Every structure is written in C-alpha cells, then in structure tokens.
Amino acid sequence: MSRDYPLGTIRTEQVWKRFRADQQRMLLRDRVEQAARRLRGDRGEDWRWALRDINLHIEPGESVGLIGSNGSGKSTLLKMLTRVMYPYAGIIDVRGRIGALIEIRAGIHPDLTGRENIYLFGALLGLKRREVAGRFDDIVEFARLGGAIDRQVKFYSSGMQMRLGFAVAAYLEPHVLLVDEVLAVGDAVFQQRCLDRMREVAEQGTTIVFVSHDLPAVQSICRRGVWLEQGTVRVDAGIKDALAGYRDSIEAQSEATARVGEPLSLLTYEVRGETGEETLHTDEPVTVELTLGGDYRGDATLHLGVSEGTSSPIFQISHEIRMTGGDHRVACVIPRLPLPRGRYTLWAGVYSIGKTDGGTLMSWHSAGQFDVFGPMLDTPPRAVVLAAPVFVPHQWEE
Numbered sequence: 440m441s442r443d444y445p446l447g448t449i450r451t452e453q454v455w456k457r458f459r460a461d462q463q464r465m466l467l468r469d470r471v472e473q474a475a476r477r478l479r480g481d482r483g484e485d486w487r488w489a490l491r492d493i494n495l496h497i498e499p500g501e502s503v504g505l506i507g508s509n510g511s512g513k514s515t516l517l518k519m520l521t522r523v524m525y526p527y528a529g530i531i532d533v534r535g536r537i538g539a540l541i542e543i544r545a546g547i548h549p550d551l552t553g554r555e556n557i558y559l560f561g562a563l564l565g566l567k568r569r570e571v572a573g574r575f576d577d578i579v580e581f582a583r584l585g586g587a588i589d590r591q592v593k594f595y596s597s598g599m600q601m602r603l604g605f606a607v608a609a610y611l612e613p614h615v616l617l618v619d620e621v622l623a624v625g626d627a628v629f630q631q632r633c634l635d636r637m638r639e640v641a642e643q644g645t646t647i648v649f650v651s652h653d654l655p656a657v658q659s660i661c662r663r664g665v666w667l668e669q670g671t672v673r674v675d676a677g678i679k680d681a682l683a684g685y686r687d688s689i690e691a692q693s694e695a696t697a698r699v700g701e702p703l704s705l706l707t708y709e710v711r712g713e714t715g716e717e718t719l720h721t722d723e724p725v726t727v728e729l730t731l732g733g734d735y736r737g738d739a740t741l742h743l744g745v746s747e748g749t750s751s752p753i754f755q756i757s758h759e760i761r762m763t764g765g766d767h768r769v770a771c772v773i774p775r776l777p778l779p780r781g782r783y784t785l786w787a788g789v790y791s792i793g794k795t796d797g798g799t800l801m802s803w804h805s806a807g808q809f810d811v812f813g814p815m816l817d818t819p820p821r822a823v824v825l826a827a828p829v830f831v832p833h834q835w836e837e
C-alpha cells in the first residue's frame with residue numbers, strides 16, 4: 440500500500456474478520472447444528488465470518504454512515520478502524536489522529552479525574568499539553584461537568600462519562616472521528632448537541648464514520664452511506680440511496696413475516712386521492728380503505744400509521760370498529776394529506792378492547808407503500824433530527 444495518503448484517509452483492503460461461533464450469542468438452531476456436527480464426529484472448529492472482503496476508500500473530510508441490521512458487522516468494522524481489534528486478513532489504514540467513541544467508557548480511566556483524563560487522552564493523541572489546554576474549557580463546557588472535573592471519573596454517572604468521552608473525542612481535533620451507537624444512551628438534548636458538534640467537525644474537514652440505527656440522525660450528518668448485510672457491503676452510495684435501499688429491505692422483511700394464526704387479517708387495502716384517482720397529492724384529500732377478514736366478533740381498535748421508511752414514523756391514528764365475524768370494510772378520509780413528495784409506508788394493526796384489553800387481533804405490520812406527488816420538503820439550514828409528530832385532521836366512515 441502506498442504511503443502517501445493524506446491525513447484523514449481511511450482504507451480497508453480485502454478485510455476479513457471471524458469469531459469463534461461458540462463465543463458469541465448463538466441461536467438455538469446454530470447450537471443444534473453444532474451438536475449434530477459433533478455427533479457426526481466433525482470436530483472442526485466452528486468459525487463465523489463477521490466481515491467478508493471489505494474494501495472501502497474514504498477520503499479526508501468525507502462523512503460516512505454505517506448502517507445495517509443487528510449483527511451485520513458495523514461495530515466490528517469500527518473497532519478495527521480504532522485498532523482495538525485486528526482483522527483476520529486484509530489491510531486497514533487510518534491516517535492521522537483518531538477520536539473514537541465506541542463504548543461509553545472507552546479510553547476513560549476510572550481512577551483519574553476528568554481533568555487528568557483529558558490530558559492523558561490528548562497525550563495519547565500526540566497533542567502537546569499547551570494544545571490540550573487550549574481546548575480544555577470547550578471540553579468541560581460541552582460535557583457540562585462543571586465542578587466534577589476534578590473528581591475521579593469512577594464517581595461520575597454513566598451520562599457524565601459519556602459526555603466526557605464524546606467531548607474528548609470531538610474536541611481534541613482528530614483527523615478521523617469514529618462514533619458508534621453510544622449516543623443513544625444520552626438524553627435527547629445531549630444527542631442533539633452531539634449531532635450538532637459532529638456536523639461542525641465535519642464542516643472543519645474531519646473524516647467521520649458514524650454507526651447508528653437512528654436513520655434520520657445518520658442522514659443529517661453523513662453524505663455517504665455504507666450498508667452492511669451479513670458482513671459484506673451491500674450498498675456503498677450517496678446517503679439517500681443507501682438509506683432508501685436499507686429501508687426498503689426492512690419493509691420487505693416485515694411484510695414477509697407471516698402473521699399466521701391471528702384472528703384477523705388484512706384482505707385488501709387501497710390508498711386513493713381525490714375522486715378516486717390513484718395518484719396522491721400533498722395537501723389534497725386522501726382515502727384509505729381497508730377490508731379486514733376473520734371470525735372474530737366484538738369491539739376492537741384499528742390503528743393506522745404512516746412512516747417514511749420503517750424507522751421514521753410520521754403519524755398514527757385509530758378508530759373503534761365492531762367485528763361481526765365476517766369481512767369488514769372501513770375507510771378513513773384525510774381531508775388534507777400533510778405529507779411532502781416522497782414514498783411512504785402504510786401500517787395497520789387491530790387490538791381487542793374491553794375485558795381482554797390489549798389482545799392482538801392483527802399485529803402491527805406494514806401493508807404496503809404509496810407515493811405522494813407535490814412539493815419537496817425544504818431542508819432547514821441545520822437539519823432537525825428529532826422526528827416531529829404531525830396531527831392529521833380526519834373523519835371516519837364505514
């Protein structure tokens with residue numbers, strides 16, 4: 440590998456990583472398979488590939504979101520970039536100082552005070568004492584530690600430790616900032632401040648790799664998205680395309696999950712615009728019509744929801760229905776559709792009311808997608824990440 444990549448470059452070449460299968464969370468079926476192999480006399484060691492042939496080239500200043508379902512290998516890749524883990528094969532090259540927040544207490548020494556930790560971390564990053572001192576106040580201010588800065592970190596709450604960890608990683612001017620899911624433990628206000636800080640750091644030219652299941656947060660920070668699936672790169676593209684592909688795949692999986700044996704099922708659904716036309720327009724009337732089928736007799740609550748992808752719910756509405764043991768048609772009219780142009784998913788679920796309160800008659804699932812035509816939503820100068828619930832005026836008819 441050539442030696443002259445600029446600071447902030449990240450390269451992985453044909454990176455493979457495996458773990459002993461018996462050292463990880465195993466599914467019952469894996470254990471059965473393992474036992475069966477032993478019975479057959481196959482004593483070969485059991486390995487499972489966590490990452491297979493990962494080739495990434497990230498330029499200085501790029502902001503990359505690593506997305507994918509649980510166990511797809513995101514954290515393993517991030518840990519290898521921070522060098523707390525080594526690949527089985529392949530080359531990993533990260534140029535420059537690395538600021539990383541991959542676990543709440545990563546890099547924070549419990550017996551030292553907050554102040555000592557900041558200087559120690561700075562020294563590990565190769566910064567001079569004077570350079571750390573110049574950023575010290577910003578770190579303490581961001582972490583909101585105040586007087587606690589001279590207390591040993593073992594007496595900090597987990598929230599304080601995380602704030603210190605993030606502030607140190609994000610203020611000691613790393614060339615590369617690596618952040619894993621950990622932000623999820625902070626409160627909403629702190630999460631927002633971390634995201635703001637990450638955006639600032641990105642604007643200053645720091646390379647960022649961000650792992651999160653909070654897809655709107657990833658979208659607001661990253662321009663490029665790498666979607667990992669079962670240890671391989673499924674998509675490496677602009678963030679919008681990567682997220683759209685990932686969301687579609689989650690939806691397809693949830694639709695494929697059969698809801699067998701439930702008392703009710705969704706026989707048909709239709710989302711139509713004004714005067715029955717198929718195209719839907721922002722701020723115009725929309726009718727959602729469903730037919731439920733099943734033997735169940737009694738009162739129930741029907742819930743309908745709309746999301747952008749699966750992880751960004753937009754609104755949810757509900758209505759009491761009386762099921763009489765046969766097919767039941769119900770329609771909901773939304774006089775003015777409050778959705779900008781885009782592709783959305785319709786969700787539905789039915790739950791019993793009365794004595795058996797909360798019983799599931801038809802579990803919450805995505806019924807399908809629909810497109811809305813109309814104006815694009817303006818992007819605010821600084822994307823607001825928290826999803827805002829929308830109230831939708833509506834009437835029901837049946």
Ligand SMILES: Nc1ncnc2c1ncn2[C@@H]1O[C@H](COP(=O)(O)OP(=O)(O)OP(=O)(O)O)[C@@H](O)[C@H]1O
Nearest residue numbers: 458462463464489508509510511512513514515516
């Ligand atoms: N220390 C370990 N020992 C054994 N197996 C491991 C270890 N760390 C991770 N694995 C396995 O490697 C695979 C990838 O895990 P990893 O934590 O990287 O996934 P992830 O995409 O970060 O998932 P999540 O979204 O749940 O955090 C999983 O099958 C996991 O069980």
